[in-house]
Every structure is written in structure tokens, then in C-alpha cells.
Amino acid sequence: MSDQIATSPINDADIWQHALSVARLGVIDRNFATGETSHSASWKRMLGYDEHELPDHEDLWLSLMHPDDIERVRDISRRNVVGETEYLEAEFRLRHKSGEWRWFLGRGCVVERDPDTGIAIRLIALQTDITGQKNSETELRHANERLRLALDASGIGTWHYEPDTGRMFWDERMREIYGIGPEFEVSLDTCPAFVHPEDRDAVEAQVxxxxxxxxxxxxxxxxxRADEEIRFIDAHTRYLSEGQHSARVVxxxxxxxxxxxxxxxxxxEKxxxxxxxxxxxxxxxxxxGEGIITYANESAIQLFGCENSDMIGQPIGAWLAGRCKTRRDEDAKTLLAMAGDDGSERVIRHTAAPIAAGTGTVSGSVHTFQDVTQEHARKRELAYAARHDSLTGVLNRRAFEETLADFVSDAEAPSFALFYIDIDYFKAINDMAGHAAGDAALKGATEAMKQCLPSSAIVGRLGGDEFAAIVPxxxxxSAIAVAERMLEAIRSTPLPAGMRHRDFGASIGVEFVDAPGESATNLLARADDACYAAKAGGRNRVAVRDGRSDTAGGLAAIRMASDLGDAMEDGRLKLYAQELRRLDDPWNTCGTVEVLTRLVDTNGNNVPPSEFIPAAERFGMASMLDRWVIRQALERHGSQMGPDGALSLGFNLSAQTLSDPSLWTFVKETIAENGVAPNHVTFEITETATVTNFEAAQQFVRHVRALGCRVSLDDFGAGLSSFGYLRRFSVDSVKIDGEFVENIARSRFDRAIVSSITGIARDLGFYVVAERIEEEAALDVLRELGVRKVQGYLLHKPEPLEDLIARICGHAGAETAERRAG
Incomplete structure (x- = not known):
């Protein structure tokens, strides 16, 4: 056997393959002349394959490469092949047989070229698996990041000193603590120099x-500190000397x-x-700890009408039980009812907090008592106001919808008729007689409804001139008869003195509900559809929805309103914008933008605003939509809207939004949180929106203008009472309704209207914006009439807000750079 071994020839290929395997190297040999490419068996084994499982071909290793690495590695190889680089080296990922991605380091070069043309003939590359190294690097990087985060979070500064070299190193936080910048050169004497003179001797002794x-x-x-501020420092210092390494002080x-x-x-403090x-x-x-009274302040003695000695030493529970009755409020806090000096009931809020000893045991408690009689009364008033319409006293939309939902979810609830009531020609009363007359008409109509309804009925105002009623x-x-009596009563409502408009009445849609389980939103939509049918039939009548037919339009609107809420969450609701331009320079940006919205449905189709905005208003989502637009725009782009920012944004507010009592707080907080200069924000409101809740609109305008925001009356001139609004509202601008602008180059009437508006604007101190500019001839006419700003498809078509702002801010940056260079 030994003779056989000694005489066996040595296989160089086996030795070569063995060496590659031991060195964990794979070889790729590519011959450009013959088109042959070979991959060593060790290369294939590194990827988990036997030699014959992966047939060699030209693009084998690229076919296993991660898609993100292919173009980069190809470029590195190409540069070596064409002679731009002497060697190639790259890190990349290859898919292992197990399916995982493994990191490899590849090095190689062209080893043979055509002596005449220099064209590459043969390239050899060595590859080795560096996954372990990459993982170690990643773990080390993460460890360093965690350490830095921990130091940053704790506010700790670090330093070290090398006695052998005399070098001192301070990190950024250390310099921040001492109040010095990166340009300050630190040394061994730096720390003592900053020590307070009164502490210096003690510190030097400790060192x-x-x-x-x-x-x-x-x-x-x-x-x-360098800025002469005195600060207290907690320092830990250690001398390190390990073996042959140089000593360090850290x-x-x-x-x-x-x-x-x-x-x-x-x-x-005590x-x-x-x-x-x-x-x-x-x-x-x-x-x-036993609940025995040990202390009472002067207010407690006055509240309970006794002497201090009467309270000290008494059990707190027995003391209170003899003087008060206990109950709970809506916040689950304890309230005590006591008799006042005048015999009336006083409401006392009682809170108790334990006194915890250092061992964790409770050594006693502290009880506080507040007379909240007036607060309790105000809370009841606010609770009522939160659910009731301030003008008519009936339920507001939210409370009515909650009540309707309770009805349809209660299996034992009686059958009922749902009335949807729309007051006819209400806007005409507002336009001709003013808001006070409109309010009086609504109050009168509400009283007329209530007088015709049974005591078990529930009435709610859904917004503006729309009401609803649940009639068990x-x-x-009999339900239809009630609705007919309501029509007659509303028609007979006394109108303000001097009002000649006798078409005041209502259109009523009726939906009958016999079984529980139906959606409240669907029921309202169907009753609303019936109301639309009454209006389409000539108004001032009752229409009953035919239960055998489907309200496709109403259900489609419901689905759209529901989808609108989802679109806000999943990114299908897009912010768009259209620029306003200065009329003296209409072809260049001035940084003033009106924010718009676009909706993409779940199938990727664009939904026109004329469809989803009415759906939002119909189902009470307009305020949510407006808030979303304001919040998204200011959070994303507030950084460009500071005092020196080049960007101003305008927002349209719906009637529902203006009626929201928390709108002002939301606007103020959102502007402050995002560092926005208020004068870079404009709110556009229409006559229709102000009609719904004139007082709320007036109060909001007053608040935002006091903050510094701008207010513009939109669609000015569309209503009969447009000029009357200028008396009631203090605004910065008016935007003329496009009906008076689109044909102004050819219409003397439109020019006269616009001329009147600009003249009044000049006298009252606000400026005029003209919208719907679609032909260049209109610009010259509007310029002569004194219009300051213009807007329309001729000058700028709506586009994504992100793209528009990027262009505006880029333009402003270029102008700033040009001015500095000049």
C-alpha cells in the first residue's frame, strides 16, 4: 500500500482545488476570445453547490448576484476590461443555495491582452466569502451607534489624555459643556483653567x-464657562495602563x-x-397611615365651618360622612355634596394622594377639597352646548347621528320615520335681509317643526339650513301627515318685517325604518336622497323614498366619503396647488400658492374635486378634510414659511370647518408647532360658508387676523350680498368670482363689476385677486382696472404641491445667491 502511494503521480489540479478550498477562495476564469468561462469547484462550494450542480456559462455569477449590485459590479469590471483600471475590486452579494444572500469580496484583473489592439483576452478573478466580516462590521457599527446614543441621551462628555504624547482629546459634548467651539485647542491645562477659583485647590489635590x-x-x-456662566460639573476620571500599551487618563x-x-x-421647599x-x-x-387627621389648613377650616381642634385627631372617613354626601362625576372623581350657608347645595371635589415613605410604605395621605359648584354648573352647560345647536337649541349633527345610531342598533327600539328637512330659499333671506333675519327665520322654522312633532320625536340641525328628525x-x-303639517307650519313662519319673499318653506325626505341593524349613515343618505327628490319635484313638498329602489347616488356618495377617510391614511389624497401671480410680473413666481386636493380611488383613477368635496360636506367630513390639508401642508413645508421664507400658502375653509368651535385653537397650535410666520398663511372663505354660521366665521376671522394671518373673501360677487360682507368682515383681499373675469376682455358689464370692486378695495385698504385667467387679453384689462394678483390656467395649472414648492424655493435660492454675488 505504501509503495502504491509513493509511486502515484501527483495531480496538480487536485492540489490547486484543495488549496483554493483551504484558502476559502473561488476562481472565475473568463476567456473573451473563446467565450468560455469557468468557475472553480471551490467557488461553487462556497455557494453551497456541488461542482456539477451549476453548469458553467458566461453570466453564471451575475445571475446569482443581488439586483442592487449588478450594475455597479458590471461597471467596475468594464473599466478594468477596457484598461481604465489596472485591477478590479468589489464587494457584492450572491445568493447561496439556501436562499440567503452572502457577501463576497472579488479581486482580479485582465491577465492577457492582444499585443496589437490591447483588447482583453482573458480575465481571472478571485472571490472569497466575507459575510462574517460584514456582519462583524455591522455589529460594531451598531454598538458604536448605541454607545453614542447613550452618551447623547445622558448628556455626558468624554475626554482622554495621553501622557506619552501630551495629546488631549475632547468630544463635542465636552466642548459644549465648557462652552468652547471645535476651533479651541485643548491641552492638559484646559480643564484647570476653567475650574472656579474657589474650587481649584481642591480639584488639583484630587488630581x-x-x-x-x-x-x-x-x-x-x-x-x-467661556461665556462666564457658572455651571456645576460631576466628573469621573480613571488612569489606565494595560501591559505594553501606553498609559491613558480617561x-x-x-x-x-x-x-x-x-x-x-x-x-x-418645605x-x-x-x-x-x-x-x-x-x-x-x-x-x-391610619386615616387620622393630623393637619388642616385655614381654607379647610373655613370650608367645613369648624375649629382646627375639632378636626385634628378625627378619622377622615367618619368626619366627611357626617357632613357630606358622596357621588361621582363623569371623570370618576369624587364629588361631595354639602349644604351651603344659604341652604343651596354646594359641590366639592375631593381628591386624595398617598404619602409614600422611602421604604415604599404609605405613611399617610393628603386630601384636597375644592368648591366646584360654579364649575359643575358650567360643565353641565358646556355638555349641553356640545350636543346642541347654539342657534336653534336642537341636537347638533354629531349628537343627532349618535342618537340615530343608537336607535338602529337597539333591537328593541320601535319602528320610526326619519325626516330629512331642507329649508327652501334660506340663502335668499340672508342675502336680502341679513344674517339676523336668517337666524330668526331658522329659529321660527325650528319651533314650527317641534310643534308639529310628537313629544317622543328627536330633532337635529345637520348644518346650515338642513335638519333631520326621528319620529317613532x-x-x-300618520308620519306623512306629520311631515305635511310641518311643511304648512314652516310656510307660516313669521318672517322679518319688510320681507316680501314668501317662498320660504321646506323640502322633506322621508325614510321608514322597520328593522334594526341598518347603518345610520346609510339611512341619512337615503332620507337625503328623498329630500333631493322633493326639491327636484318643485320644492315645498314631501317625498318618500321608495324602498324597492336603490339610492345609487346616495350610496355612491357614502362610499366616496368613506374612501376619503381611508385616502388620508394610505396616501391617496394628494396635495396640489395653483400659484397666484403678481399682475405686474405674471409670468414669474411670487411664492403665493393656493393649496388644493386631488383624490385617487383604490383603482388608481382620479376623482374630480366636484365629486368628493360635496360628499365630504354631505357626510360631515369637510372639517376633517380641511384640517388634514392644513396640517399636512404646514408640517411638510412649514420650514419654508418662516419670517424669511419665500413661500405663502392659502387654504380654503368650508362651512363645516368655520362652524367648528375648536378651529381657531387648531390653527394657532399648528402654526406655532411648525414655526410658520402667520403672515405667510391665508384663509379663503366664501359667502356660502359664512351664511352657515356667521358668528363663528366672524370670530375666526378676528382671531386669525390678530395673530397675523391673512383672510380673503373667495368667489366675491357671486352672491347678492357680497358688498355687505365687506362691512362685516375685516379682510386682506377679495378674490373676484371667475364668472366676472373669464370674459372680461369682451364684456363691458364684467369690466364695470370688476372696476367697482377694485375701487372699493382701494378705498378700504385691501387688494383684489382675479381668478380664472385663461386668455392673455384679460391681463391688460385687469391691470388697467387696478387688480393686483391673478390666477388661472393661462399662468399656472395645478400641480403637486411638493413639485411646486421645490421650484419656488429653488427660484428664491437662486435669486438670493445672485443678489449676494452682485
Whole structure:
């Protein structure tokens, strides 16, 4: 056997393959002249394959490469093949037989070229699996990131000193603590130089002890920063010397000024607390661990009408039980009912908090008592106001929809008829007699409805001139008779003196509900469809929905309103915008933009605003939509809307939005949170929106203009009372209704209207915007009439807000650079 081994020829290929496997190397040999490419068996084994499982072909290794790496590696190989680089080297991922991606390092070069043409003939590349190395690098990077995050979060600065070289290193946080910038050169003497003179000797003694004993040093002292501010520092320093490595001194520093000052403040806190407890209006009573009263302040003695000695030593529970009745409010807080001096009931809020000892045990408790009689009464009033319409006193839309939902979800609820009531010609009363007359008409119509309805009926105002009523009944004829009586009563509603408009009435749609389980939204939509049928039939009549037919339009609107909420979440609701241009330079941007919306349905089709906006208004989602637009625009682009920003955004507000009592708070907070200069925000409101809730609109306008925002009256001139709004609202601009602009180059009437508006604007101190500019001839006419800004498809078509702002801000940046260069 041994003779056989000794005489066997040595197989060089086997030795070569063995060497490659031991070295964990794979070889790729590519002959450009013959088109042959070979991959070593060791290369295939690194990918988990036997030699014959992967037949060699020209693009074998590229077919296994990660798609993100292919173009980069091809470019590196190409540059070597054409002679731009002497060697090629690249890191890339190949798919292992197991399906996982493995990292490889490839090195190689062209080893043979045509001597005449220099064209590559043969290329050899070595590849090795570096997945372990890449994973280690990733873990190390993550560890360093975690350490840096921990240091950043803790506010700790680090430093180290090399005695052998005399070099000192401070990190960024260390320099921040001492108030010096990166240009300041630090040395061994830097720290002592910043130490407060009164602490310097003690610190130097501790440093000397560190050098002598090599023990870890912990010191707290004061420094005088570069800006002369005195701060307290907590420092840990350690001397490191390991084997043959050079010694180092390392340290961490933390600014503990707030902790020190808090400790100093704590020393006086108890005395301050004692004085405070005797002077505050809230009654405060303290007990021990057994619930025995140990302390009562002056307010507690006055509240309970007794002497201090009467309370001290009494069990708190028995004391209260003899004087108060206990109940809970809607926040699950304890309320006590006591008799006042005048015999009326006083409501007292009682809260208790345990006093925890250092061991975690409870050593007593502190009880506070507040007289909330007036607050409790106000809460009841606010609770009522939150569910009721302030003008008519009936339920508001949200409360009515909740009540309707309760009805249809209750299996034991009686059958009922749902009335959808739309007051006819209400806007005409507003236009001719003013908002006060319109409010009086709505109040009168509401009283007329209530007088005709049974006591079990529930009425709600859905918004503007729309109402609804739930009428429990199983008799359809009697329900229709009630609706007919309501029509007659509304027609007979007394109108304001001098009003000659006698078409005041209503259109009523009726939906009968016999079984529970139906969606409240669907029911309202169907009743609304019936109301539309009444209007289409000539108004001032009752229409009953035919249960055998489907309300396709109503259900389609429901689906669209529902989809609108989903679109806000999944990115299908898009922010678009159209520019306003200065008339003296209409072909260039001025940074003023009206924000618009576009909806893409789940099938990828664009939905016109004329479809989804009415659906949002119909189902009470307009306010949500407007808030979403304002929030998204300011959060994304507020950084370009600061005092020096080049961007101003305008937002359209619906009637529902203006009626939202929390709108002003939302607007103020959103502007502040995003650092937006208020004068870069404009709110556009229409006559229709103000009609719905004139007082709310007027109050909102007053608030936003006081903040510095701008207000514009949109579609000006479309209503009969447009000029009357200028008396009631203080605005910055009016946007003329496009009906008076699109044909202004040919219409003397339109020119006269616009001329009147610009003249009034000049006298009252606001400017005029003309929209729907679609031909160049209109620009000259509008310029002569004194219009300042224009908007329309001729000048700029709506486009995605992101794209428009990028162009505006890029343009502004270029102008700034040009001015600086000049």
C-alpha cells in the first residue's frame, strides 16, 4: 500500500482545488476570445453547490448576484476590461443555495491582452466569502451607534489624555459643556483653567491623588464657562495602563447644574410649602397611615365651618360622612355634596394622594377639597352646548347621528320615520335681509317643526339650513301627515318685517325604518336622497323614498366619503396647488400658492374635486378634510414659511370647518408647532360658508387676523350680498368670482363689476385677486382696472404641491445667491 502511494503521480489540479478550498477562495476564469468561462469547484462550494450542480456559462455569477449590485459590479469590471483600471475590486452579494444572500469580496484583473489592439483576452478573478466580516462590521457599527446614543441621551462628555504624547482629546459634548467651539485647542491645562477659583485647590489635590494612587477619581466642582456662566460639573476620571500599551487618563463629565440647584431649592421647599398651604384657597387636610387627621389648613377650616381642634385627631372617613354626601362625576372623581350657608347645595371635589415613605410604605395621605359648584354648573352647560345647536337649541349633527345610531342598533327600539328637512330659499333671506333675519327665520322654522312633532320625536340641525328628525311610529300615513303639517307650519313662519319673499318653506325626505341593524349613515343618505327628490319635484313638498329602489347616488356618495377617510391614511389624497401671480410680473413666481386636493380611488383613477368635496360636506367630513390639508401642508413645508421664507400658502375653509368651535385653537397650535410666520398663511372663505354660521366665521376671522394671518373673501360677487360682507368682515383681499373675469376682455358689464370692486378695495385698504385667467387679453384689462394678483390656467395649472414648492424655493435660492454675488 505504501509503495502504491509513493509511486502515484501527483495531480496538480487536485492540489490547486484543495488549496483554493483551504484558502476559502473561488476562481472565475473568463476567456473573451473563446467565450468560455469557468468557475472553480471551490467557488461553487462556497455557494453551497456541488461542482456539477451549476453548469458553467458566461453570466453564471451575475445571475446569482443581488439586483442592487449588478450594475455597479458590471461597471467596475468594464473599466478594468477596457484598461481604465489596472485591477478590479468589489464587494457584492450572491445568493447561496439556501436562499440567503452572502457577501463576497472579488479581486482580479485582465491577465492577457492582444499585443496589437490591447483588447482583453482573458480575465481571472478571485472571490472569497466575507459575510462574517460584514456582519462583524455591522455589529460594531451598531454598538458604536448605541454607545453614542447613550452618551447623547445622558448628556455626558468624554475626554482622554495621553501622557506619552501630551495629546488631549475632547468630544463635542465636552466642548459644549465648557462652552468652547471645535476651533479651541485643548491641552492638559484646559480643564484647570476653567475650574472656579474657589474650587481649584481642591480639584488639583484630587488630581494629584489620582496620579499617585491610580484610583478612580469622582469630583463635583464648579466651572466658569467661556461665556462666564457658572455651571456645576460631576466628573469621573480613571488612569489606565494595560501591559505594553501606553498609559491613558480617561474621563467623563456631566453638567449637574440643574441637580445642584434643585437640591438647593429643596432646602427651602418645605417652608415654602407650609406657607403656601396656609395661603391657598383649596382646603388641604393631611392624615397619618391610619386615616387620622393630623393637619388642616385655614381654607379647610373655613370650608367645613369648624375649629382646627375639632378636626385634628378625627378619622377622615367618619368626619366627611357626617357632613357630606358622596357621588361621582363623569371623570370618576369624587364629588361631595354639602349644604351651603344659604341652604343651596354646594359641590366639592375631593381628591386624595398617598404619602409614600422611602421604604415604599404609605405613611399617610393628603386630601384636597375644592368648591366646584360654579364649575359643575358650567360643565353641565358646556355638555349641553356640545350636543346642541347654539342657534336653534336642537341636537347638533354629531349628537343627532349618535342618537340615530343608537336607535338602529337597539333591537328593541320601535319602528320610526326619519325626516330629512331642507329649508327652501334660506340663502335668499340672508342675502336680502341679513344674517339676523336668517337666524330668526331658522329659529321660527325650528319651533314650527317641534310643534308639529310628537313629544317622543328627536330633532337635529345637520348644518346650515338642513335638519333631520326621528319620529317613532309604525304608521306610515300618520308620519306623512306629520311631515305635511310641518311643511304648512314652516310656510307660516313669521318672517322679518319688510320681507316680501314668501317662498320660504321646506323640502322633506322621508325614510321608514322597520328593522334594526341598518347603518345610520346609510339611512341619512337615503332620507337625503328623498329630500333631493322633493326639491327636484318643485320644492315645498314631501317625498318618500321608495324602498324597492336603490339610492345609487346616495350610496355612491357614502362610499366616496368613506374612501376619503381611508385616502388620508394610505396616501391617496394628494396635495396640489395653483400659484397666484403678481399682475405686474405674471409670468414669474411670487411664492403665493393656493393649496388644493386631488383624490385617487383604490383603482388608481382620479376623482374630480366636484365629486368628493360635496360628499365630504354631505357626510360631515369637510372639517376633517380641511384640517388634514392644513396640517399636512404646514408640517411638510412649514420650514419654508418662516419670517424669511419665500413661500405663502392659502387654504380654503368650508362651512363645516368655520362652524367648528375648536378651529381657531387648531390653527394657532399648528402654526406655532411648525414655526410658520402667520403672515405667510391665508384663509379663503366664501359667502356660502359664512351664511352657515356667521358668528363663528366672524370670530375666526378676528382671531386669525390678530395673530397675523391673512383672510380673503373667495368667489366675491357671486352672491347678492357680497358688498355687505365687506362691512362685516375685516379682510386682506377679495378674490373676484371667475364668472366676472373669464370674459372680461369682451364684456363691458364684467369690466364695470370688476372696476367697482377694485375701487372699493382701494378705498378700504385691501387688494383684489382675479381668478380664472385663461386668455392673455384679460391681463391688460385687469391691470388697467387696478387688480393686483391673478390666477388661472393661462399662468399656472395645478400641480403637486411638493413639485411646486421645490421650484419656488429653488427660484428664491437662486435669486438670493445672485443678489449676494452682485
Amino acid at each position: 494629584a491623588r489620582l496620579i499617585e494612587t491610580r484610583e478612580t477619581l469622582h469630583a463635583r466642582y464648579r466651572i466658569v 474621563g467623563i463629565v456631566r453638567d449637574v447644574t440643574s441637580e445642584v440647584r434643585a437640591a438647593e431649592a429643596l432646602a427651602t 417652608e415654602t410649602l407650609r406657607v403656601t398651604l396656609h395661603s391657598i384657597r383649596d382646603a388641604v387636610v393631611a392624615t397619618d 311610529t309604525s304608521d306610515r300615513d
